[in-house]
Each structure stands twice: as structure tokens, then as C-alpha cells.
Amino acid sequence: QNPLLGSGFLAPAFGVEGPTAAQLDAIVPDRPALIIDEGGHTGWANTLALEAAGISRDSPDPVPGTHFFQRDEEGHPTGWLVEGAAIDPVTEALGVISEEALALAAPGFFGEMSAVGLTAAFDAGMIDTGELGRRLALKMVEAGEFPVRMVASLYVNQPDQLPTALEALAELNARYHHPLFNVSTLKLSLDGTVEAKTAVMLDPYILPEGHEAKPLLPKSVMFDAVAAAHEANVDLHLHAIGDGAVRSALDAIERAKTRHPNSDSRTTICHIEIVSADDVSRFAELDAVAQTTPTWFYYDTLA
Template sequence: MSTADLILTNARVLTMDPDHPRAEAVAIAGDRILAVGSAAQIWALAGPATKVIDAAGQTLLPGFFEGHVHVGLGGADLTHLHIGHLHGAEAVGKAFRSFAAANPGMPLLMAQEAHYGILDKPATRHDLDAMIADRPIAMMSPDLHTVWANTAALRAAGLLNGAEMPHGHEVVMGDDGLATGELREFEAFGPLIAHAGEGRINLGIATGEEPHPRPTGAERAADKALLLKGMMHCAAHGVTSLVNMDGNRYTLELLAEMRAERNLPLRVKVPFHFKPHMGLDALDRASAMAAEFDDDWISSGFVKMFMDGVIDSRTAYLLQDYPDQPGHRSEPLFPPERFDEIATEIDRRGLQIAVHAIGDGAVRTVIDGYQAARAANGARDSRHRIEHIELIDPADVPRLGALGITASLQPPHAPGAMDFPLQPTLSRIGAERWGDAYRCRSLAEAGAHIAFSSDWPVADVSVLRGIAAALTRKPYDGAGDERLSLMQVLEAYTAGGAWAAHRDQVTGTLRRGLAADLVLLGGDIEATDPREIPALGVSLTICGGRIIHDIGMLA
């Protein structure tokens, strides 16, 4: 056997390999795992040039697999104002004015994490004008589905007098014939993001199309800088692989350039984003992306879609009326018959499907479409996914396992579990449905594959905070306990995420021959109170044998 380049020993190794779940040490040679075993077995692989890290009893895991993230948007988010901890117009206005003074040349002052009740009333452009009137400012909701802008921002983006939008996207208009300031869904606030200079990175999620004209020079460099900023932030939290849930060919090209420049720290998977305005022939682009980008570092091979919006803005598609708005259920972005046709064609091409579905109506529509695809094409190892599943009808719970559907869930999203407030979400679901909301254990027990993620920048990308949220979440009144065990949660953030992304042959477990992707925590996670897990921190992140985050283990 070869000599190790790096050995991590005296660790509490949780391999996520069911055949050999625990070990004491790991040896790395090049970009691969050379061996996993006892300290004595691994020490025998040391040579004169081998670097050795004594983990001092800390937990060593496969690198975290972030299965649903928006890394370019996250990189941009790191440059924005964050107001999730604030409440009321006075506090928000003070923060905006301070941010404005510190950023005199910024074309748009964007605040993130503006929860729907942050001003104790529906926000309007006039509310934001009272904070700052002479510069464009805007607030983004935590779910990234709604923006509120002041008059200057609406004027700069060409939205003050309204704009025609695709189904499901809306510039809300007032009785005075002008925009109120509320912009619902991605294409509605897309012009605002473009005015900020972040439109190219936002394009994959907003329209699914490519930038035109093709960016060159400084523009490409700026976009790569945002991707790198986002990836390094993820690496600091132990992430070694991610699924970038917004994307296009341009995103893949940027990643390929970063790899050629030896500046790609993480493994990234990028979808083709299919939008309602597209015809089936658009899937030729998805097939081309899958064929051209398919290696251990950069891959595609799947199609992302949105079936609905979010509960807080009442754009999630429900099977029953919203309790606080009788007669309103919203609508699916794809009529069921059309989604069946699209899903069948995607599946026929051998591509994976991932669909954002929040409401129980949207979830059922997606399940029905996957069932139609299987009936038409036959069963295969498709691993089709449903993203979020914040509300599900009890009759649909067992269907995921039966059809081999992955439940791609985000523990930080459940109101009250981490940063999201209980209201208005729970009121809009209705107390009688709380038992059907944010289900996890019941989906797993019914046979669904589970993958956990953050949806950053919707929620904090910190995996340790997500683990704590998953383990400490309190049941809603009348609802069951939806928590999984610690080992199940860790699997969902590692092996489960890799499996859900068809990357389990590359990473997700610590086994000889797989990629040397590891995260060393700052203590023994099994001996830590779940509430204290975030305080452990990440000591070391290794991706492909390269140390990409280190708090001094090699000092």
C-alpha cells in the first residue's frame, strides 16, 4: 500500500459507511482516502514526509454535502446589510442609514432577512422612502421570494409604473397606478438585482436563461469572485460538496474556468433551470450540459423547477384554502398535465429532476408527475427530488418511499427551529394542519430518502446550527415529534446528500478510494448537548486532499 501524504489520528471517526461505521484514524494519499482504521493500522502508512494531525478525540466526518444552496447569491449576500435581528421601522431605518454611509458608491442598498412582519405591517415604498429617499434601497424576505423597494429603487429598475410579468411573478400595484414597492418572485425583482450589478449571478434562478451578451473580462471576474466568496464561506462550515440550486451553462463555465485557474475549492453540481415559458426542446440544453459537465468536481445532469412559491406570501399552492384568506389556494406554476409531460421527458432523457414544492398541492402535483414518468418510462435509479416539502397531505407521505423520491429538507426552515419566527407562517398553515407541516421523521419512517441542507442564503449555511435545529426542534401543538436521531441527522448531511445528488460514488462516506473530503469538528459531537453543537465549530475542512479551512491544526 502507498505511503500517506496526510494522516488524521486519535479521532472519533464517524465514517457514515454502514459496513465500518467507526474508526480512529484516516490516511490520505493525493486526493483520495488511502485507508480508514485503527490508529495503529493507519500509523503504519506514515512515511518521512507524511503530515500527521492529532485530532485529540475530536469528531471526524465526511465533508458535509450541502444539497441545496445558492452559492453565488450567497456570495453576494455576504456584502449586503443583514436585518433579521431587527424589528420596527426606526431600527431598520437606522441600520439602512449607517449602511448607506459606509457604502457611498453602492448602486442598490439591499437588506437581507427582512421577515414578513419586520415593520408590523405590509411594507410599502413609502415606508422605505421614509428611511432613505435619495438612494435606491430594498429589503429581501428571508425566503428570497419577496422584495420591498423604495421609490428610487423602483424607478431605477424601471418598475415604478409596473411591468408585465410571467405567471406567478408580480409587481404589486397600488390604487394610484404606481407600484406599491412589493415585488413577488424572482422575475419581478430581477430588474432590481440587475441594477445592483448582480443580475448575471441571479439569472439562473430568475429566468433559467443565459446572459446576453456573453459576459467577458471584468464581468466574468466579478461573478467568479462572488462564487468563490460563497464557496469559501461554505468551506469554513465544513462543506466540501454542494448542489447549486440555481444555475445555467454560464455558471458551469465560470466553475470550469476557476478549476483551470486552480481556484475551485469545492465540488459543485449545477442544474438546468426549466421555467414555465420554455418548450420541451429547451431540454436539449439540459442534456448538453449533462454530457459536457460530468466529473468528480463539476457536474450537471439534472433539471430544477419551481412548482409554487412560499407560504408567507400565500404563493404556495395548497389543497385547501388559506385559513386567513378564504377562497385562495394559489396555483401551481405548471398545470398538472403539463408537468406530467415535462417530467416524463426529463426522465426519458435519463436526467434527474428536483422541484421546489412548498404547499401540499404542489407536493402532490410533483409526486403525480414522477409517478407518470415512471409509468411511461419504467422504473430506474432516478433519485428524483422534492425540495422543501413544508406541508404534505398525510395520504402522500408513503408515496415518496414507494416511488423512490428523495425528500430534500432544510431543518433551519421550520418556524421556531432556528432563525425563522413562528408567525405569520403557522397562522397561514392553520393550527389544524400543523401536524402535516415540516415533517421529517414520518417521511423517513415511511421509506423516503432524506437529504438535509440549508438553502443558503435563505437560512444560515452553518451545518452545525442546522444539526442543532434538527435535534432540538419542538413539536407544534397537536403535532408529532419529527426529529431524527443524531446519526440519522449526520447521515442526511453527508452520505444522504451525496446519494441524493448521484455523487455517492465520489464522496459522502469515508472509505478507501473515495475522495478525501473530510471535516474535523472542534470536539466530540456525540458527547455534546445538542444545544451546544454550534459552539463546537469546524477545526479543519479538507476537499480532494487539500486543506481549504484550518483554524490552526497544522500550526
């Protein structure tokens, strides 16, 4: 196949319907190609990549409304893959993620960290690499080649992952529990990104007119998961970009703290790119850490 994997395209540059396989075919016509956007929440596949993954008009959306294949008027997938469960079939079919590829890239990545004096890091979910990445990290630790202290997380962005999330995290923590590398945080992705129009907002989007993004995790089950994590004293990392998702995250934390006031769980709300003025003071009131990502400010201005 000789597949091509790239990253960094800006979805809003292609309009509200996103990029198409035909556009990528014009650039890469003779091999399967997949490009992940700059925010990591959508993918752009050419025709050969879609065919390799068996994605067609008859393919159901992985999670309708949140993880889906953008389609044309006749229902054919256009090549724009929205959210992780829509991207995964292509990465798996192309075999573009392997332990060998990660091992090849790791020295350069960690070398850059060391060059600028970074000695500690938080991994907010090995989305695509999963167990491959964790296994490689432990091998590097045992070989004395891991130059940082890293706390990693279990990444959850689909409702069917929630019932077993804490149990799965406990198993990972038992397997990967070293002073230099451990998996001890639960990351819940409440929404997507502004660029993909999947960030959950309090008000409808201007374009497409009236569009309202759906939460990646239904509010009721997300609230229960946050409360369960507080009961188990598990640290949380809540992905919330839109002001609607940020408010839901704060509401969930407030409810969990009311139920479990003595919990040692530390909660971070990450990205928080759009926040209602009414919610700013709640971060301090709830002792919730506000983490933002300046590298995306420019893209969101364009979006």
C-alpha cells in the same frame, strides 16, 4: 446609481399586502435599493429602484397570478415584487449582480464550507447569477481554486422555459462537465413559499381569506416535463413547499414511472414544508427523495 442590494426580510411581518417602497424610502431615500426576502421568492424595492427598472402602473405583470408586482387600490406597484420574473427587471436595471461581485464573495463562501468539513454540494439553481455563476465556477475549477464537488442544475420556474429545458440542460452539461463541477439536474419550481402566500395548498389560506396560490408551472405541462426527463434519464429536483404542490409532484412522478418504468432518473422533492398525511407513504412507494430545509421552519411558523 450606487445601488444597494440586501437580503433576509420576512414578508409576513408586513401583513398580507407585504412591504412598500415608501417604507424602504424612509430608510434608503437617496439610492436605489432592493432587498430579497429570506426565502428568495420576493423582493422589496424602494422608489428609485422601481423607477430605474421602469416599473409603473402601466407595467404588465411578468406572469399574471404567479410572478407579479403587488399593487395598491389604484394599480400602482407598491414595491413588493413577487417571484423571480418580477424581481429580475430590478436586479438587471441596477446591475447589482456581476462576475466581479461573485468572484469577490466566492472565497469567503467556500472558506466557510471547508471550515466545517463540507466537501460536496448540490446547487439548486443559480437563480439570479445564472451563467455568471457557472462561468466563475469553471474558472475556479481550472485554476485549482474550487474546493468542493458540486452538481448544479438548470432552474425552471416559468412555463415558457419548459419547451426547451431539456435541450438547454444538455447544452449546459456539455459546457460544464468536470469531475468537480457539472450541470446535470433539471430543477422545476412548482410553487413559491408560505411567507409569500405563493405555496400551493390543498386548502385555501386563512389570510388573505380564501386565497389560493396558483402553480408556477401549469400541472399539465409540468407532468409532461417530468415524464420527458424520465424518458431522457435526467435527474429532477422538484421545488414543492405547499401540500398541494407536493401532491402534484408525487402524481407527476407516478405518471412518469408508469410511462418509463426502466428510467434511471432520480427525483427529489425539495422543501416539502407542508405535506398531507395521505401522501407521506408515497415517497417510499415512488422512490422519491424527500429533502427539507430546517432553516425555514421558524419563518413558516410566523407566516
